[in-house]
Amino acid sequence: TNATIMILPGDGVGPEVTAQALNVLRAVEERFGRTFTIRSRLVGLDAIEAEGTAISDDTFEECAQSDAILFGAVGSLPAGERRSGGPRPEQALFRLRKEFGFFANLRPIRPSESMYGASSLKPEHLKGTDMVFVRELSAGLYYGHMESIPGKPSEIRHTGRDTEAVDTLLYTEAEIERVVRAAFEIAAGRRGKVTSVDKANVLSSSVLWRRVVDRVAREHPAVAYEHMLVDTCAMRLVRTPADFDVVVTENLFGDILTDEASMLTGSIGMLPSASLGVRRTQGGMFGLYEPVHGSAPDIAGRNEANPIGAILSAALLLRHSLGLGKEAGAVEEAVEEVVRAGYRTVDVHESGATVVGTQEMGRRVVDALLQR
Amino acid sequence: TNATIMILPGDGVGPEVTAQALNVLRAVEERFGRTFTIRSRLVGLDAIEAEGTAISDDTFEECAQSDAILFGAVGSLPAGERRSGGPRPEQALFRLRKEFGFFANLRPIRPSESMYGASSLKPEHLKGTDMVFVRELSAGLYYGHMESIPGKPSEIRHTGRDTEAVDTLLYTEAEIERVVRAAFEIAAGRRGKVTSVDKANVLSSSVLWRRVVDRVAREHPAVAYEHMLVDTCAMRLVRTPADFDVVVTENLFGDILTDEASMLTGSIGMLPSASLGVRRTQGGMFGLYEPVHGSAPDIAGRNEANPIGAILSAALLLRHSLGLGKEAGAVEEAVEEVVRAGYRTVDVHESGATVVGTQEMGRRVVDALLQR
Numbered sequence: 251t252n253a254t255i256m257i258l259p260g261d262g263v264g265p266e267v268t269a270q271a272l273n274v275l276r277a278v279e280e281r282f283g284r285t286f287t288i289r290s291r292l293v294g295l296d297a298i299e300a301e302g303t304a305i306s307d308d309t310f311e312e313c314a315q316s317d318a319i320l321f322g323a324v325g326s327l328p329a330g331e332r333r334s335g336g337p338r339p340e341q342a343l344f345r346l347r348k349e350f351g352f353f354a355n356l357r358p359i360r361p362s363e364s365m366y367g368a369s370s371l372k373p374e375h376l377k378g379t380d381m382v383f384v385r386e387l388s389a390g391l392y393y394g395h396m397e398s399i400p401g402k403p404s405e406i407r408h409t410g411r412d413t414e415a416v417d418t419l420l421y422t423e424a425e426i427e428r429v430v431r432a433a434f435e436i437a438a439g440r441r442g443k444v445t446s447v448d449k450a451n452v453l454s455s456s457v458l459w460r461r462v463v464d465r466v467a468r469e470h471p472a473v474a475y476e477h478m479l480v481d482t483c484a485m486r487l488v489r490t491p492a493d494f495d496v497v498v499t500e501n502l503f504g505d506i507l508t509d510e511a512s513m514l515t516g517s518i519g520m521l522p523s524a525s526l527g528v529r530r531t532q533g534g535m536f537g538l539y540e541p542v543h544g545s546a547p548d549i550a551g552r553n554e555a556n557p558i559g560a561i562l563s564a565a566l567l568l569r570h571s572l573g574l575g576k577e578a579g580a581v582e583e584a585v586e587e588v589v590r591a592g593y594r595t596v597d598v599h600e601s602g603a604t605v606v607g608t609q610e611m612g613r614r615v616v617d618a619l620l621q622r
Numbered sequence: 623t624n625a626t627i628m629i630l631p632g633d634g635v636g637p638e639v640t641a642q643a644l645n646v647l648r649a650v651e652e653r654f655g656r657t658f659t660i661r662s663r664l665v666g667l668d669a670i671e672a673e674g675t676a677i678s679d680d681t682f683e684e685c686a687q688s689d690a691i692l693f694g695a696v697g698s699l700p701a702g703e704r705r706s707g708g709p710r711p712e713q714a715l716f717r718l719r720k721e722f723g724f725f726a727n728l729r730p731i732r733p734s735e736s737m738y739g740a741s742s743l744k745p746e747h748l749k750g751t752d753m754v755f756v757r758e759l760s761a762g763l764y765y766g767h768m769e770s771i772p773g774k775p776s777e778i779r780h781t782g783r784d785t786e787a788v789d790t791l792l793y794t795e796a797e798i799e800r801v802v803r804a805a806f807e808i809a810a811g812r813r814g815k816v817t818s819v820d821k822a823n824v825l826s827s828s829v830l831w832r833r834v835v836d837r838v839a840r841e842h843p844a845v846a847y848e849h850m851l852v853d854t855c856a857m858r859l860v861r862t863p864a865d866f867d868v869v870v871t872e873n874l875f876g877d878i879l880t881d882e883a884s885m886l887t888g889s890i891g892m893l894p895s896a897s898l899g900v901r902r903t904q905g906g907m908f909g910l911y912e913p914v915h916g917s918a919p920d921i922a923g924r925n926e927a928n929p930i931g932a933i934l935s936a937a938l939l940l941r942h943s944l945g946l947g948k949e950a951g952a953v954e955e956a957v958e959e960v961v962r963a964g965y966r967t968v969d970v971h972e973s974g975a976t977v978v979g980t981q982e983m984g985r986r987v988v989d990a991l992l993q994r
């Protein structure tokens with residue numbers, strides 16, 4: 251069982267945080283007597299510079315040969331530097347998501363009690379919060395702009411005296427069904443509750459979404475479920491977050507709501523994600539694992555970025571793609587131990603805590619893991 | 623200057639909260655020696671039952687004759703009860719917004735210090751928060767489903783073995799420009815900062831949006847501005863809300879973000895809105911004023927709803943459509959006085975406060991106003 255892990259560090263703080271996640275994977279090898287084959291390739295801005303494309307066919311092929319991908323972040327070019335037609339760093343992510351069929355993006359959010367002080371929410375509102383977002387990742391407005399996808403036109407065009415821009419929000423029943431089914435299966439292994447989020451009083455795609463949820467729900471009579479409008483959900487996430495168990499929603503709503511919910515932990519730097527598709531590996535599912543935060547170019551190279559999102563993404567990788575649940579749990583406990591001891595990167599600093607850099611945070615997690 | 627105000631109470635708690643707002647308008651007449659002509663008509667579910675449509679042509683015509691509309695709320699039918707083609711209560715709102723050209727929806731958010739206890743956010747994060755959302759209200763995904771608008775198709779259709787649903791997100795340069803210009807003008811009269819929110823790394827319509835913002839900004843060199851991605855904004859609203867002054871964004875992003883931001887005040891029941899268009903009135907602009915909360919059918923008829931959103935909407939009406947800025951300010955101060963004295967509807971209850979019903983809250987605001 252010599253699993254192959256492909257590391258794509260990417261742009262900005264991506265290389266710094268994936269370096270710490272890699273150290274943690276090495277510590278897992280040592281502590282649990284495992285061996286991983288680790289490869290690494292360029293994506294994003296460096297790949298555009300070196301290879302003329304945000305992700306090369308070779309890199310893509312090597313990803314296809316691996317059991318899992320650990321991804322850092324890719325940076326977006328400022329609007330001014332974008333030429334229509336020219337390669338953009340995000341395309342690496344879109345291509346990976348689309349071509350590997352990663353349709354379910356899991357984002358667990360469980361603020362550690364020892365970190366309530368770092369959150370902008372009052373502790374009484376945070377208490378008991380433990381939810382997983384299941385964001386649809388392969389369709390919707392995100393793919394309205396790819397000319398390669400027929401029937402999903404998107405462009406800026408001139409019409410007589412005005413200019414207009416169009417994006418298309420398209421969902422098929424099959425696309426909705428597979429992600430909703432994943433959400434119900436995850437809920438069955440948790441507290442047994444699904445909240446499906448849409449805007450069914452406005453969108454046709456949401457009306458179809460509700461219809462599919464109602465149908466899939468009948469296959470899971472033991473799981474309770476509810477429909478919630480996206481605007482209501484945006485309120486409830488900061489008001490009564492502990493009421494949620496599994497939240498399933500379409501691509502762009504998932505993007506917005508998970509970033510909002512990340513604030514429950516105090517910083518988006520804390521959060522991991524797993525993107526899962528259809529290919530099975532020896533130990534589970536082929537997947538792409540990445541911190542929820544972006545490339546944060548303003549703090550890149552300053553040893554300031556929070557590596558916990560990347561480290562917890564590595565834990566998800568161990569669990570979902572390699573079938574190493576015990577090892578994953580050990581990583582998560584090591585992280586909890588370090589934050590409970592009061593070590594914090596600057597994004598989640600609070601009075602009484604000890605501020606450490608990216609590298610020291612990673613080293614402390616490694617130490618905690620090796621000592622368990 | 624005998625202004626005509628059209629009241630459309632609508633569904634659920636709409637009639638209860640507009641009744642209190644009306645009492646406040648009557649108190650303004652008394653206190654300041656004004657006379658308003660007040661009319662009232664059915665919209666929403668009752669209109670569908672009585673007149674077969676969510677808003678009748680007669681009602682519409684009467685609205686057109688008035689200086690301003692005070693709107694309660696309309697309820698959405700559960701998905702199961704919707705027949706395609708049948709009238710839906712929200713159509714009243716969409717028709718009013720579209721046909722009167724209400725393109726700018728203003729939602730001021732300024733949590734009262736005396737109510738920090740009711741918010742789920744910590745006081746240190748709330749401190750100094752005072753922002754206005756300017757939500758585009760006449761275009762985008764909301765109008766992708768109206769068959770009456772050519773070129774914006776939206777439907778659920780069967781394609782061979784699958785079913786798909788499409789919504790269209792379309793913006794013209796002119797539609798973006800007018801709302802962005804309104805935002806810059808408002809910012810010029812406030813702290814002089816505009817945050818424009820989009821998803822320009824994914825949407826064509828957002829790329830066009832940014833381009834227009836950059837252009838309009840050049841007409842307002844004294845106003846500082848920034849572009850922010852919608853996911854980032856969803857974070858910052860609960861992390862550093864005091865950093866915002868004027869936030870301008872497209873229709874659906876505005877819907878989600880304003881509901882999220884409403885939690886800064888503890889309850890969506892606290893928030894007013896003004897929808898402004900192009901027609902001038904004697905005292906300002908013709909407009910539609912409504913609380914941000916919806917019809918809340920679960921608490922309708924129980925004297926529990928918070929009337930402050932509706933009362934503050936009446937204040938915005940006085941200011942923007944009737945040119946009665948002093949009167950508007952007096953209403954706002956009366957509300958502040960009552961909450962500072964510790965009176966709260968149940969949605970914003972906190973320990974030490976006195977819980978009152980919809981009617982008592984309204985009566986206390988009237989009393990405070992008459993005693994000023």
Ligand SMILES: CC(C)[C@H](C(=O)O)[C@@H](O)C(=O)O
Nearest residue numbers: 324340505542544823824853
């Ligand atoms: C970088 C960006 C295109 C991406 C997205 O919107 O999906 C990011 O925000 C995310 O959530 O992974």
Ligand SMILES: CC(C)[C@H](C(=O)O)[C@@H](O)C(=O)O
Nearest residue numbers: 451452481696712877914916
């Ligand atoms: C009732 C609904 C259609 C409406 C909207 O989404 O615009 C409401 O949420 C609002 O914000 O006014």
